[in-house]
Amino acid sequence: MSALLEIDNLSTAFATDHGAVTIVDRVTLSVEKGRTLCIVGESGSGKSILSLSLMGLLPASGMISGDGVRLAGEDLLVLDDEEMRSIRGRRIAMIFQEPMTSLNPVFTIGDQLVEALRSHDRKTPTRQLRQRALEALKQVEMTDPERRLGQFPHELSGGMRQRVMIAMALIMQPEVLIADEPTTALDVSVQAQILALIKRLQRDTGMGIIFITHDLGVVSEIADEVAVMYAGRVVERASAEEIFRNPQHPYTIGLLASVPRLDGGEERLHSVDGIVPTPDRFPTGCRFHPRCVFADESCAQTDPQLLELVPGHQVACLKVPLEGCEK
Amino acid sequence: MTEPLLQVENLSKFYPVKSGNLFGSRVMRAVDSVSFNLRRGETIAVVGESGCGKSTTARMVSGLLAPTAGSIRVNGKNIAGVKGREAFALRRQVQMVFQDPMASLNARMKVGAILEEPLIIHGHGNRAARRQRVEELMGLVGLRKEHLDRYPHQFSGGQRQRIGIARALAVEPELLVLDEPVSALDVSVQAQIINLLKDLQSKLGLSYVFIAHDLAVVKHMADHVAVMYLGRIIEQGPKAQIFDTPRHPYTQMLFSAVPQIGLGRANPDRAVKGEMPSPVNPPSGCHFHPRCAYSTDACRTTRPELADFGAQQAACIRADEIPAYATTQSAPGYKEAAAQRMKIYHEMIGSRQQAEA
Structure with missing residues (x-):
């Protein structure tokens, strides 16, 4: 094999x-x-x-x-x-050392996760993609995931930002x-x-x-x-x-x-x-x-x-x- | 009985925080009544996660930040409230080394000028004397004096940190505050x-306040350890005691987080739980109770004070009941195998140095 x-x-x-x-x-x-x-x-x-x-x-x-x-x-x-x-x-997906420089500071976590999905899927309505984004945050054991979707990267701790990066990398499995x-x-x-x-x-x-x-x-x-x-x-x-x-x-x-x-x-x-x-x-x-x-x-x-x-x-x-x- | 070089007493730093509430502002207690002593020639490590107040403490001790309350005595003199000419003289005794030398060294200045600047400020001799001192400093930290005309970006990360250390040593301080210098x-x-800092300490008789989050590094640097959580010291004492019998559940958690070769413990059942909450709105009672495996109802309501346990102190109302924690678990076989390789490696370095001599 x-x-x-x-x-x-x-x-x-x-x-x-x-x-x-x-x-x-x-x-x-x-x-x-x-x-x-x-x-x-x-x-x-x-x-x-x-x-x-x-x-x-x-x-x-x-x-x-x-x-x-x-x-x-x-x-x-x-x-x-x-x-x-x-x-x-x-x-193949990748995560980097410094999540602060890999995340876009002017978009919310939810927008960026949806964007990651959208680049490989042009059809599904955004509301459904947002649901998948929420599930991705739950999968990486993010506390308070619903609220995180609406937050910006600077509002999160370093550990939470890295969790977002992992969620984003794994969202397409x-x-x-x-x-x-x-x-x-x-x-x-x-x-x-x-x-x-x-x-x-x-x-x-x-x-x-x-x-x-x-x-x-x-x-x-x-x-x-x-x-x-x-x-x-x-x-x-x-x-x-x-x-x-x-x-x-x-x-x-x-x-x-x-x-x-x-x-x-x-x-x-x-x-x-x-x-x-x-x-x-x-x-x-x-x-x-x-x-x-x-x-x-x-x-x-x-x-x-x-x-x-x-x-x-x-x-x-x-x-x-x-x-x-x-x- | 000689007086400690550094006596920090009830040191606090509060920041006002705007709240939406009409009835005034709350305060964030970044550092809350921190006390410790340090004797000449020794090292105290202040340990904790990001946001625990360790860097704020470092900045107050080095005079970069004015405390809200409390005193910082160096050689018996309080440097906390002093201003003007007197503060200038006292400040020479305490110098600081920062985590990121790229951010703390002026990118537009050559190394020679960076090292000369504190000498000019503190009126050290004439130009020739300063030049001699700068060359001496380069040698002290293991850099070549031919490199004085280079800019910081032309050095590696480790070399830049050596420059940061040399700059701190320029005015012959007695105490260095090292804010995560190797992280x-x-x-x-x-x-x-780490080896350089230890050599300099024994050569120059320096004292260190060493800020860190990695207890394995602390093991190699410190004589005393103070563990901070949300602005407070929750455990402190001589290193040997803290490493043998960590009493506070938070200290135990920090130990469990250190990667140890051969154990392969990165498993989902890992002990580290949650993240440090915001100091603006800390949990009631013991700040650590929401993350603590041993917390009871009493922990939610009672603020624990530091209590003596032999030579160490811990702030936990259940410290007596908490099971002992083995900080030095080791997988069988690995330690021996590694020790054997280290021995061979060490012998080889020894014989090479002999051959060169």
Whole structure:
């Protein structure tokens, strides 16, 4: 059986004054029905550009190449704008980090939900669509849903705005939801609620989810599969359980070490020193080698391939298995 | 017995709120009789959700906002009611670092000028002396002095926060008020900034008021913790006690919200319930009762006061009856596996540093 969404060797480049710059580099991933794939990485890892590529929302200077993005077997890369518009929102939907900038400040919540329905349905009377909008708000456990329909985004809290975004994304019952850091701007308590809500909606609808985050704590709450991205490439890929029990790539281990934990000691946090290089300055060889504590000369020369270490666990690192991490 | 560096007593900030009612205006109690002390060289974390009054408290302590009532003593001197020249001198002792350095650094000024500005305002030496101090500050926060001619947008988020910290340190304050300084950063960068703040504290003997909503971060930063809800402190005490035996149901709820690796608890049966109500119209009695799993009729009518429980204080009339809460649940296996990788990682960093030395 093939996966619900298959991303096959996808690259995204941007035309700049200095020529084409590749932001997403030959990424292969898949999401199953009812499962959650977490894409993990720091700012600049290419994870957001990857999700915009999947949605067909790249700016005009963006160029996609690759062997396909298949939704239930249908290749989205060959679709024209019109065909993609009918898929977007209806079969793949997306939620963003900052709901305040994604919602229109001058329209009520009800108007915006009706608008989302109207773009895929020209016939049904507005009164019926408004009823569906109300049901969508109830589905995301919004308090006082009737009143919310008439309110403006600024009248809602950050958590409620994110609930509206989720309601809007799910109103057409998409098969795939792409969530780009939907909880990063929220308090941990509201984050916990939103994560639980997304999980429950997934259980009810069977949608596949691509969840983008930089926080491995959040990953452990929600992921079934994990792909760690660095500088446009997938450097490690495994099930969530495997990633946390047997992290192999030095970058993954570094990210894990930098998460402050309640169950850890109070010792100094480890940090991955330095920052992700910009795409015009990607180093040769392994792109992580300048920040890597395990790197040697070979890492600066040889481009590591994503290889299967144990079944279902792929790592792109010349040094794996790291000494002491063989099992 | 040495006097605490900072003594905050019954600090309040009320705002008038227009109501449709003819009979006058109501008040919103953004901060309501908050009291805490902080000793030199230590950190108190003020924790709570958005809207709990923690940032308003921070702004009053740093002198950016005038309190409605109460006192803020730094080295025994009340800075709350002071004006003019005296306030200017006192204010040097307390500086603030903001959550979003992009919004709090002037985008049109070069970093060198940003760092020099407080020195000019406070009359620090001549031009050469100021230049020397600015370079020193860059080194202190781990930035290169060659970058003094750059603008804020040319730095990464973490580097910008380092600039924000350097600016706060320019006039050699004793107390830094840190308003969610790592909340907007990637986790990996967050760790760098937390480590930097701890290094600076031990090097310079600084005291911190650290505003946060994430208790896992607090664990790495604080000596004392004060938990706020709708303008009031509902629990406070030494970190060890708060983390071992959180007494207030709200503190327990905040603990349950922290994502913990390996537990996979994002399930629909999660404990976190509801959102904080508006401070304009707070619930009667205990403000937390509508969200509390343990609330009774008495909680609706009685306003709980902070009561002592050993070294900590909690404002809950049922604190004695509430079951103990394990803040450090951990899934079997993960902790060990992670610890082993961390050890290898750490050894590798150690041997690399040796090789470089």
